[in-house]
Amino acid sequence: MxxxxxxxxxxxxxxxxxxxxxxxxxxxxxxxxxxxxxxxxxxxxxxxxxxxxxxxxxxxxxxxxxxxxxxxxYIKEVKVAEIKTKPAVVTEDTTVYDAIVQLFLEDAGTIFVTNNGHLTGAVSRKDFLKIALGNTDIHKVPVGIIMTRMPNIVTVTDNDTAYEAAKKIIEHEVDSLPVIEKTVTEDGKDILKITGKVSKTNITKLFVKLGSGN
Amino acid sequence: MxxxxxxxxxxxxxxxxxxxxxxxxxxxxxxxxxxxxxxxxxxxxxxxxxxxxxxxxxxxxxxxxxxxxxxxxYIKEVKVAEIKTKPAVVTEDTTVYDAIVQLFLEDAGTIFVTNNGHLTGAVSRKDFLKIALGNTDIHKVPVGIIMTRMPNIVTVTDNDTAYEAAKKIIEHEVDSLPVIEKTVTEDGKDILKITGKVSKTNITKLFVKLGSGN
The missing domain is CATH 1.10.10.10 (Winged helix-like DNA-binding domain superfamily/Winged helix DNA-binding domain)
Structure with a gap:
């Protein structure tokens, strides 16, 4: 091309x-x-x-x-695997407050939540802001209570294109998608491992990279 | 091309x-x-x-x-004017709480702040989240107190390219840029009017549009 x-x-x-x-x-x-x-x-x-x-x-x-x-x-040739970055991840029992601290520490837009290594949920800055304004005791309530729970999270895999990821971000009005890898445990259960994230930031960076001819 | x-x-x-x-x-x-x-x-x-x-x-x-x-x-041919969207704007005397409500109502990532029609500041979701966790009385404190103030805001104009806007977003680690128009008042003062915004969402949408061949 x-x-x-x-x-x-x-x-x-x-x-x-x-x-x-x-x-x-x-x-x-x-x-x-x-x-x-x-x-x-x-x-x-x-x-x-x-x-x-x-x-x-x-x-x-x-x-x-x-x-x-x-x-x-050309845009459709770039794969998620090439642009994904490290996601901010906490476990379900993390308090909302600690999850927010993690969000700031990693300067993330979305926190992903796991349980025994299995992706179970996500919380965005917007969600956190809503909670922070409400009556929830953020020092006591675990993030597992307030998160958006699977299967209500849109995901992508390494082999999807950056274009497909961007389309999902826009269509589902989210800031970030977890990149997942499905594995099966010994007792036959599906495990969704999170291996990265693709956010509007990753797409914007890719756009800049394409525009600069690299 | x-x-x-x-x-x-x-x-x-x-x-x-x-x-x-x-x-x-x-x-x-x-x-x-x-x-x-x-x-x-x-x-x-x-x-x-x-x-x-x-x-x-x-x-x-x-x-x-x-x-x-x-x-x-090609990417460098697309202008800010073609992709900018309506910004969420409040005046400096709006309380932090009301500004957050506005943020939710318009589903915006950043609120821009004006004084007499002149762009004076910006507040991001992240800034609001920080404030919401602190001891500030968000029902009393005006947004003008907590905002990032000009000239510490990165801006673009209609004639800049989407590429330049994306580059500024990445380099300055912000979510959204105000699109400004400089005018001069009768008594010779510069007025920065905000005519739109370009955010990571706008760039991601453009990326999808390019990828879909439109």
Whole structure:
């Protein structure tokens, strides 16, 4: 997958096709005062990208899909495994207060909660703020009581794409997704191990990385 | 700017050039059992994208920059004006409690604070959480007392790119940037009007939009 900038002549060709379609390569060459052979690479690029459509015995047509429909395949190549970072994790019996302290210590947006190594819940800054304003005794109540509990947590795996993760974040209006790995215990129980998190911060960082060309 | 997927033959050409560089188009045609003319569009694309370099009388060389150095010009074309959304704004004399209520009502991550229409500060969920845990009487203390005050707030303008905004968000470790417009009052004072915000959510949404090809 590569990205190219169209040349001035290619842009001119597109304009000519838009105005005169269908138009043959002979006509295009004439209008641009070049040989047909000279146009061949440009026309190849414009048809490959789907900007123009070449119809045998008819000529070139401007394609409405414009070549941008394949545009962000690249974004879809980046995997969750490449952008996930260390999650802030506490156990269910941690007090709400201690969980908040952990949140600040790790500068996290969301705290994930486990029980015997199994992901059981999550609490966001917003949840904590609500609790802090209410009548809950945050020094006594364990985080397990106030957390959003599985299966009401949206998750991703290493093999999902960053794009899928971003989509889930937006659709479910959450700040962060746990990256999970399903394993089965000896007695046949599913265990959801948390191996990382993907947050809006991770996506924003990826965006910056892509934009800086790295 | 368009993005194309390389064809299998183009990938083959790249591999051949990598192994045999410098290599002439005659040699390439021979190895691929096609005519030189048939290769011309492929070679045009590969040199245009900067993947191959054509040296007269020498042949084709593989270019280390790989064609990806121009890859995210596109990301840099999107402007803040296109992705900004409505900010949650309160005035300096609003109590902390009411500001938090506003935060919840608008489901915002950051509250921006103004005084006579002039942007003077910002408070994040994290700041509010800290305050809520402390001894501050949030029903009495105005938000103007606890906010981060200008000029300690990072801002952007409509004409900045989404990329620049994302970079500022990451570098300054903030969730949201106010989009400002500088105007001058009749008596010559600068007024910073807030016209929107760009948050990690806006960047994540843009990422999803790019990935979905819209």
């Amino acid at each position: 590569v990205i190219i900038k169209l040349t001035k002549r290619q842009e001119e060709i597109i304009e000519l096709v838009k105005k005169n379609q269908p138009i043959t390569s002979e006509k295009l060459a004439e209008k641009l005062s070049v040989t047909r052979a000279a146009l061949r690479p440009d026309l190849a690029i414009l048809t490959m990208t789907g900007i123009l459509e070449a119809r045998p015995k008819v000529g070139y047509l401007y394609s409405k899909r414009g070549g941008n429909s394949i545009i962000y395949d | 368009v993005i194309i997927k390389l064809t299998k033959r183009q990938e083959e050409i790249i591999e051949l050039v990598k192994k045999n560089q410098p290599i002439t188009s005659e040699k390439l045609a021979e190895k691929l059992s096609v005519t030189r003319a048939a290769l011309r569009p492929d070679l045009a694309i590969l040199t245009m994208t900067g993947i191959l370099e054509a040296r007269p009388k020498v042949g084709y060389l593989y270019s280390k920059r790989g064609g990806n150095s121009i890859i995210y010009d």
